[in-house]
Amino acid sequence: MTSQTQPDDKSADSTRATEMLSGAAMVIRALADEGVEYLYGYPGGAVLHIYDALFQQNKVKHVLVRHEQAATHMADAYARASGKAGVVLVTSGPGATNAVTGIATAYMDSIPMVVLTGQVMSHLIGGDAFQETDMLGISRPICKHNMSVRRPEDIPYLIKKAFHIAQTGRPGPVVLDIPKDMTMPNQKFAYHYPAEINLRSYQPKLKGHSGQIKKAVTALLGAKKPILYAGGGVIMGSASNELTELAKLLNLPVTNTLMGLGAYPADDKQFIGMLGMHGSYEANQTMHHADVILAVGARFDDRVTNNTKKFCPDATIIHIDIDPASISKTINTHIPIVGLVQPVLTEMLEVLKQKKKKLDSAALQQWWQQIDQWRAVHGGRYDTTAPLLKPQYVIEQVSKITKGEAYVCSDVGQHQMFAAQYYKFNKPNRWINSGGLGTMGFGLPAAMGVKLNYPDADVVCVTGEGSIQMNIQELSTCKQYGLGVKIINLNNGYLGMVKQWQDMNYESRYASSYMDSLPDFVKLAEAYGHVGIRVTTPEELQPALERAFALKDRLVFLDIHIDPKEHVYPMQVPGGAMNDMFLSKTERT
Amino acid sequence: MRHIISVLLENESGALARLVGLFAQRGYNIDSLNVAATEDPTLSRLTLVTHGNDQVIEQISKQLHKLIEVVKVSDISEAAHIERELMLVKVKASGNQREEVKRCADIFRGQIIDVTPATYTIQLVGTSDKLDAFIQALGTTPIMEVVRSGASGIARGEKTLAL
Ligand SMILES: Cc1ncc(C[n+]2csc(CCOP(=O)(O)OP(=O)(O)O)c2C)c(N)n1
Ligand SMILES: [Mg+2]
Numbered sequence: 001m002t003s004q005t006q007p008d009d010k011s012a013d014s015t016r017a018t019e020m021l022s023g024a025a026m027v028i029r030a031l032a033d034e035g036v037e038y039l040y041g042y043p044g045g046a047v048l049h050i051y052d053a054l055f056q057q058n059k060v061k062h063v064l065v066r067h068e069q070a071a072t073h074m075a076d077a078y079a080r081a082s083g084k085a086g087v088v089l090v091t092s093g094p095g096a097t098n099a100v101t102g103i104a105t106a107y108m109d110s111i112p113m114v115v116l117t118g119q120v121m122s123h124l125i126g127g128d129a130f131q132e133t134d135m136l137g138i139s140r141p142i143c144k145h146n147m148s149v150r151r152p153e154d155i156p157y158l159i160k161k162a163f164h165i166a167q168t169g170r171p172g173p174v175v176l177d178i179p180k181d182m183t184m185p186n187q188k189f190a191y192h193y194p195a196e197i198n199l200r201s202y203q204p205k206l207k208g209h210s211g212q213i214k215k216a217v218t219a220l221l222g223a224k225k226p227i228l229y230a231g232g233g234v235i236m237g238s239a240s241n242e243l244t245e246l247a248k249l250l251n252l253p254v255t256n257t258l259m260g261l262g263a264y265p266a267d268d269k270q271f272i273g274m275l276g277m278h279g280s281y282e283a284n285q286t287m288h289h290a291d292v293i294l295a296v297g298a299r300f301d302d303r304v305t306n307n308t309k310k311f312c313p314d315a316t317i318i319h320i321d322i323d324p325a326s327i328s329k330t331i332n333t334h335i336p337i338v339g340l341v342q343p344v345l346t347e348m349l350e351v352l353k354q355k356k357k358k359l360d361s362a363a364l365q366q367w368w369q370q371i372d373q374w375r376a377v378h379g380g381r382y383d384t385t386a387p388l389l390k391p392q393y394v395i396e397q398v399s400k401i402t403k404g405e406a407y408v409c410s411d412v413g414q415h416q417m418f419a420a421q422y423y424k425f426n427k428p429n430r431w432i433n434s435g436g437l438g439t440m441g442f443g444l445p446a447a448m449g450v451k452l453n454y455p456d457a458d459v460v461c462v463t464g465e466g467s468i469q470m471n472i473q474e475l476s477t478c479k480q481y482g483l484g485v486k487i488i489n490l491n492n493g494y495l496g497m498v499k500q501w502q503d504m505n506y507e508s509r510y511a512s513s514y515m516d517s518l519p520d521f522v523k524l525a526e527a528y529g530h531v532g533i534r535v536t537t538p539e540e541l542q543p544a545l546e547r548a549f550a551l552k553d554r555l556v557f558l559d560i561h562i563d564p565k566e567h568v569y570p571m572q573v574p575g576g577a578m579n580d581m582f583l584s585k586t587e588r589t
Numbered sequence: 590m591r592h593i594i595s596v597l598l599e600n601e602s603g604a605l606a607r608l609v610g611l612f613a614q615r616g617y618n619i620d621s622l623n624v625a626a627t628e629d630p631t632l633s634r635l636t637l638v639t640h641g642n643d644q645v646i647e648q649i650s651k652q653l654h655k656l657i658e659v660v661k662v663s664d665i666s667e668a669a670h671i672e673r674e675l676m677l678v679k680v681k682a683s684g685n686q687r688e689e690v691k692r693c694a695d696i697f698r699g700q701i702i703d704v705t706p707a708t709y710t711i712q713l714v715g716t717s718d719k720l721d722a723f724i725q726a727l728g729t730t731p732i733m734e735v736v737r738s739g740a741s742g743i744a745r746g747e748k749t750l751a752l
């Protein structure tokens with residue numbers, strides 16, 4: 001097969017004198033023309049021409065991380081906070097393979113990202129050259145698309161195409177592999193950046209089918225026990241206002257997925273918490289007993305549904321999603337609507353407002369009474385009498401001191417679930433976590449990516465002593481770029497989530513879930529030039545948090561020693577229905 | 590159930606690998622696959638035979654659509670269609686068997702396209718079922734080699750899968 005990469009944009013302003021640029025300069029210039037402010041990366045042989053071009057301009061700024069994985073998470077978190085693709089530049093071979101975890105992380109959560117990977121010279125490809133790896137082959141199953149540069153003059157087109165694919169439809173990471181000979185400084189080509197791209201094989205749907213939308217409205221208005229189940233698609237699709245308006249108009253109970261937290265304000269009385277494996281009792285009960293489920297930008301993930309055979313037996317399911325392949329993948333949908341959630345919800349609202357028929361208000365009132373009873377059963381309770389610090393309490397205090405407005409970037413483990421459950425997310429794009437891949441090591445670089453782009457915002461990294469050590473080297477990057485992230489290290493001395501499963505399923509045989517020889521995190525933070533504070537008692541917490549958040553521009557590492565025995569509850573019983581749950585170490589539904 | 594899925598694909602390097610990778614990655618079956626450029630050199634036409642329940646087949650076609658280089662997808666076995674596969678079979682044929690193999694090939698409208706004193710090479714075109722039946726019919730004749738192209742398909746009537 002031959003390469004058919006043809007610049008097909010004809011709208012260019014041909015009267016302007018064409019600029020002649022090297023491939024390397026074109027890479028950077030195209031990023032500047034795309035409006036990219038920061039590039040996250042790490043240099044090496046295959047990308048040295050590009051780094052030299054970067055050095056000779058000042059539009060695109062480069063952030064030098066300490067490990068390529070961190071570059072990908074920084075770019076990814078910027079995308080999660082801003083909705084725009086983050087951009088990564090790494091060298092061939094080990095540089096590219098170090099980026100793999102970050103690409104997979106973004107892919108699983110549908111995050112737009114453009115990853116530029118260096119490659120050995122074209123004529124060396126396939127010959128096991130120094131630092132050659134088949135990055136197209138490696139990344140193929142973990143990215144939305146990948147491409148390689150065959151001719152230097154195609155670079156602007158390919159970069160535009162990469163952004164186009166990454167940011168439209170269901171977003172995702174795109175990898176562009178650039179052989180070194182495509183960037184030779186002495187070979188210059190006419191540069192022009194296409195204004196837009198039109199691909200005959202890629203035409204993502206925008207609007208939903210009006211007939212389906214009408215059907216959905218009719219089903220919704222016939223409901224006696226409705227629920228709105230909203231996921232990450234609402235966040236990435238910037239539809240949280242429309243979602244809130246719809247929920248308010250019909251007085252629907254709303255649950256958010258782990259990826260959707262903040263899509264609906266947590267402080268609102270219609271919010272019934274997160275659903276799924278560690279979802280609230282009331283959210284899982286409400287889902288299970290619902291007669292109509294309106295799923296918006298969510299994908300019926302196994303961490304939500306529990307056993308699909310027992311999933312919500314009485315529900316008519318309406319599913320709005322940009323990706324047709326997400327519809328009826330794990331759970332059969334009755335009324336599918338393919339389209340961007342924002343225009344679909346807008347159209348739904350219009351149709352609803354014209355309807356004379358309203359929801360059966362007596363039935364809805366009864367439904368709310370039932371939900372309130374469920375709320376009272378567990379209500380996010382935890383032991384407040386214990387002498388040891390409870391992670392739930394720590395997160396509640398962080399939520400209070402930041403007024404629910406901080407960007408909270410989490411690692412993976414128990415601390416992640418506590419953050420999801422106890423931080424009150426009232427705005428979208430504030431909760432930044434690796435939901436799909438569950439990547440330990442995500443939290444710190446993610447917080448860095450956000451802090452760099454939102455320097456005035458409070459940016460918190462909620463982590464554990466296990467996760468933080470997976471990218472702890474980035475404390476050095478934080479110093480170099482003055483990133484005043486607040487690290488909340490919920491230190492339980494264990495790989496707590498693993499330990500919890502071992503407690504529940506392996507009679508507390510802690511196979512490799514206890515970490516001996518942990519570093520002194522306070523000294524470690526200080527060694528990197530930051531502020532470290534240790535907190536070991538409940539009384540010390542408040543003053544420590546106040547001090548940390550008062551130090552606006554400093555990175556503060558709060559090493560918070562918590563009860564090592566704590567478990568995350570509620571927890572769905574494996575193999576059960578949505579509403580089969582453990583509520584504490586001794587209670588089960 | 591068996592399905593024949595036709596795909597129009599951008600004729601770009603990596604596109605086929607992506608498509609095949611999708612099947613491996615998601616655990617879908619490929620019973621046969623053939624691919625070649627079309628009259629438009631920028632497009633490849635691919636015919637894929639697979640099997641699975643309705644839900645799996647629906648996912649396959651949606652997942653194929655999601656690949657950036659896939660231009661069109663059609664499950665041609667959903668409507669009237671024509672299916673053809675090419676098979677080349679080399680068999681041992683000497684003595685009495687020579688006549689019998691020839692007769693069998695004639696019945697199936699096969700052609701003997703290469704001959705040695707001890708072998709015949711037979712070419713046969715038809716549905717995959719017909720080719721299977723021919724192999725059965727060869728009975729005790731020793732088969733030395735079988736090469737099959739995998740099915741190609743096209744819709745009947747005026748329906749087309751084109752840009
Ligand atoms: C890269 C990676 N390796 C392994 C795991 C499996 N895993 C999930 S949670 C967890 C423990 C995390 O420990 P810690 O960061 O201390 O958090 P805690 O659960 O104690 O709050 C492990 C090992 C993972 N998610 N990611
Ligand atoms: Mg821990």
